[in-house]
Amino acid sequence: MLHKIGAAAIGFFAFAGSLAAFGFRALVGAFRPPYEPGEIARHVWQFGYRSMALILTSGFAIGVVLSMHTRATLARFGAEAMIPAGLALALVRETGPLTAGLLVSGRVGAGIGAEIGAMRVTEQIDALEATAVDAFKYLAVTRVIACVIAMPLLTALMDFAGIVGGYVAEAVVSGMSWRLYFERSFTYLDYSDFLPATLKTMVFGYLIAVVASYLGFTTSRGTEGVGEASTRSVVTASILIILSDVILVKIIFFFYPQVPG
Numbered sequence: 216m217l218h219k220i221g222a223a224a225i226g227f228f229a230f231a232g233s234l235a236a237f238g239f240r241a242l243v244g245a246f247r248p249p250y251e252p253g254e255i256a257r258h259v260w261q262f263g264y265r266s267m268a269l270i271l272t273s274g275f276a277i278g279v280v281l282s283m284h285t286r287a288t289l290a291r292f293g294a295e296a297m298i299p300a301g302l303a304l305a306l307v308r309e310t311g312p313l314t315a316g317l318l319v320s321g322r323v324g325a326g327i328g329a330e331i332g333a334m335r336v337t338e339q340i341d342a343l344e345a346t347a348v349d350a351f352k353y354l355a356v357t358r359v360i361a362c363v364i365a366m367p368l369l370t371a372l373m374d375f376a377g378i379v380g381g382y383v384a385e386a387v388v389s390g391m392s393w394r395l396y397f398e399r400s401f402t403y404l405d406y407s408d409f410l411p412a413t414l415k416t417m418v419f420g421y422l423i424a425v426v427a428s429y430l431g432f433t434t435s436r437g438t439e440g441v442g443e444a445s446t447r448s449v450v451t452a453s454i455l456i457i458l459s460d461v462i463l464v465k466i467i468f469f470f471y472p473q474v475p476g
Contacts, residue, residue, distance in 0.1 A: 216335075217243075218466070221421060221433070225464060229358055230242075233429070233433075234323060234425070234426065234429050237355075237425060237428070237429040237432075238421070238425040239427055240296055240351070241351075241356050241428070242357055242359075242421075243355055243361045244351065244352055244356040245356055245359060245360050245450055249280055249352070251352070251353060251356075251357050252454075254357040255357050255360050255361050255364075256355055256361075256472060257360030257361075257389075258358050258360075259360075259361045259365050260385065262319070262323050262361055262362055262365040263334045263364075263368055263369060264363040266319060266323065266369055268370045268371060269322060270318060270319075270372050270376070271372060271373075271376045272295050272313075272315060272320055272375050272376075273314065273318055274306075274311065274314075274372065274373035274374070274375070274376030274377040274380065275375075275376045275377065275379060275380035275383075276379025277306070277310060277311075277373075277377050277380065278302065278306065278377035278378060278379060278382075278383075278384070279381065279466050280362075280378065281305060281306065281310065281377070281383040282298065282302055282380070282381040282384035282385055283384060284300050285298050285305070285381075286298055286385070286388065286439060289301065289323060290294075291307075295389070296328070296399065297399075298381075298385060298399075299381065299385065299396050299397070299399035299400040300400060300401070300402055300403045302377075302378070302381040303378055303400040303401065303403075304403060304404060304408060305382075305405050306373075306374050306377040306378060306381075307374050307408050307409050307412055307413075307466070308412050309412065310377070310457065311370055311373045311374040311377055311412075311431040312370050312412050312413060312415060312416045312419070312460075313456070313457075314329070314373065315366070315369050315370040315373045315442070316328060316370075316416055316419035316423070316456045316458060316460075317453055317457075319362075319365075319366060319369060319419070319420070319423060319450075320423050320449055320452040320453050320456060321417075321449050321453075322359040323365075323386060323423060323424075323427075324423045324424075324426065324427040324431075324452045325427070325440050325446075325448055325449050326445075326447045327358055327423075327427035327428055327431060327448065328426075328427040328428075328430050328431045328432070328434075328444040328445045328447070328448030328449075329423060329441055329445040330352055330431065330443040331355070331427070331431025331432060331434070331439040332430070332431040332440060332445065333434075333436035333441050334354070334431070335431060335432060335433075335434045336433075336434055336436075336437050336438070336441060340432070341355070345428065351432075354428065354432075355424075355425075355428040355429075355432065356428075358424045359420075359428065360426055361424070362420035362421065362423055362424035363417045363420040363421050363424070363445065364420075365420060366416040366417055366419055366420030366423075367413050367414060367416050367417060367420075369416075370412075370413050370416045370452055371413060374413075375394075376408075378397075378400055378440075379423040380469040381396075381400075382397070382400075394471075396471060407471050410469045411470070411471060412467070415460075415463040415467070418459055419456050419459070419460075422452055422455045422456060422459060423452045423456070426448055426451045426452040426455065427444075427448040427452065430444040430447050430448050430451070431444055431448075434462050448465065
């Protein structure tokens with residue numbers, strides 16, 4: 216039993232160390248030429264545009280649900296007028312960024328892990344390196360940069376879709392006009408609420424791309440390994456997003472003590 220526990224612990228720390236080294240290498244490589252702008256733009260389009268339907272639909276549904284729950288809570292205190300502001304703050308500060316990160320982890324992370332893993336088991340990565348192409352720079356670093364760029368944009372879309380969903384739910388229940396709803400939504404919303412919460416998703420994008428690329432590059436055992444890399448990419452990236460969110464919220468508290476996350 217002790218041998219199994221020790222082997223599992225050694226395996227975990229070896230994986231964590233290899234992943235950290237891979238992530239640091241990707242971070243350094245992002246600032247070194249060549250920058251591959253065409254490949255980065257292609258991945259931004261692929262990660263961002265193709266995720267828009269998922270993000271907008273999920274954000275709208277979350278806005279409707281949050282509106283109903285917020286109304287049920289604030290109605291007890293006769294504060295129905297604060298529903299738009301409460302929903303907007305909840306979405307922008309935490310719900311929108313975290314949900315967007317987890318959704319992109321499931322869609323983009325799995326795709327990166329499977330794509331690079333398939334290239335590994337079919338020896339396409341070896342073929343790139345044989346033609347003097349830096350496979351790490353071309354495959355991993357470009358995807359990391361693209362995911363870092365796409366995440367804040369998708370988060371902003373989710374926030375907007377959530378606020379629109381909240382308006383639809385509120386209009387159905389109380390008949391509130393869209394002008395009044397949006398005025399109340401943005402009355403208490405400041406840049407210190409939106410910018411830190413949105414920019415922290417750049418860290419989420421970095422974690423998603425690094426984890427998925429690393430697992431893709433270390434794939435083995437043929438098609439079975441590709442499927443495992445795809446699954447592990449989603450699970451590992453989701454866990455790291457949640458853990459990093461705790462740390463990032465603490466950092467935001469430190470710099471914006473009046474803003475809870």
